[in-house]
Amino acid sequence: MGKFLNKFNRKESIFILIIPTVLIYFALFLYPIFSSLNYSFTDWSGFGSNINYIGLNNYKELLGDKTFWLSCKNTFIYMFFGGFFIFFLSFLFVFLLSNVRTLPRKIFRTIIVLPYMLSPVALANIWGYIYNPRFGLINSMLRLFRLDFLAQAWTSPKLIIWSLSIGIVWFQVGFYTVILLAASEKIPIDYYEVADLDGAGKFRKFFNITIPLITSELEVCLIFWAITAIRMFGFIFAFAIAGDPPTNTWTNAVYMYMLAFGKTTGIDRFGYASTVAVALVISTIVVVGLIRFLLRRKERYEY
């Protein structure tokens, strides 16, 4: 084996080590991106070989497409309403967890992040159970305390997007808590010791030392959350017990799926679905660029 390997020079060895990855990545990841871009200029249904290039027609249709804009609005609700609670709770948990001893900290952390590790289908069923009007957790609890008048159809068209957002907060918050907690654990302990000597309390140390020193990780988290919100699919799709989820819960990703593979709406429009997918990539780039621009800093804290 050793002798055989010695026959290759350095460049050949590099080639051998990396070629399987490069082949798979180019064929099954990069090529499809450009192929989608190509389809987005066609009227292809997805079946047969009848493909006509129709220029920018799909993009013109997209700009006037009410369902597309509705899915953008929904994505924004998930991103901002859900995001607000995700980051509020993450900071709260980082503060709380950094004030408990190592063993309970690890146990709490594991439980907080556990929902993030579950299949979206399992999560959707868990929240379907919580919101079930007849025997769900919330309404049963309200009835138990004789608060029947507060019991609602939590999944009615008016409430469903807010209900879904709360479910999303529950299973996403652990991921950001874990990352921000790890970032805060990297801060040298001397900083806190000096603050102790100055008589700073827990809150003061958290706001004046911890938060400023984890801003670069916070930026990564915000970008990651924005990307997650834009491509959110499984939880929303599986939350509809059967058939298609209601339009007022769709994200861009769900709309794209419906156009190409949906059971009832706008089936078999691979060309137009590709246009929506391209719009999804563009909005990802714009949102990530915006976050980077808004959080650009002149000074970086080094330690």
Add this chain to the structure above:
Amino acid sequence: MSIKSQKSDKSKFFIYMALVLFCGFSVFIFLWMLMTSFKTNQELYANVWGLPKALNIGNYINAWDVLNLKYCFLNSLIVSSASTLILILIASPASYVLIRSKLKITKLLNNLFVIGLGIPLPIILIPLLVLFARLKLADNLIGLILVYVAVELPFAIFLIAGFMRSIPQELEQASIIDGCSYIGSFWKIIFPLATPGLVTAAVFNFITSWNEYYIALVFINSESKRTLSLGVYSFQTSMLYNADWVGMYAGVVILAVPTIILFVLLSEKIIAGMTGGALKG
């Protein structure tokens, strides 16, 4: 002194209370789901708070045998294990080249993988389905494995390369002086030393593939090739006709328990993988 420590005891109490409240909610939900999966539908409707009268495992037998979740379970096991194995075998030599070689082309490749981290999946689904239909790999577990390998490559390389960077270069240089080839020094020196990083990437990828739902929904049509997430999802559809809530919750437990066990046993490694990726970025 005593006033200060009393105050600190009080704030400690509130801190623990807040954490117990949130974690308690999560644990309660899991236990409630588990409890309901042992009930009968009549018991569920009659009293949602009551414990099941007998430990009724009928729901599990029904889900496992009659609704054939056993095949879905097996399919998920095959797809997750195979995609993880292939991913680690191809991503670790690639990561090694990407961090050590100073060629222009490898730097370009590195950038392409970083971009891949942010590409949303919907953009690759349609062309992949078209390609796989042509190759007779659509509605096929091998096809699904290949897609999982491709979409997980950027993150796996990110994790593994991040770990390999911490291995000192002197070790390989010494081995090459001793007459070891480039590939040999990867295989004999770096691969074994990177094992902790590889295990993290493998566990992380296994859980991601096990839970994956979007791609499977697009690629798999036949009932016999469904993964577990798809199987439980199709359970929901049959719910429309027979309202078998407790049966469905048994399916959800079957779907969730393997990842819960894996996560509780290996949470240190998995969390290290999650944070390792973000903290270096």
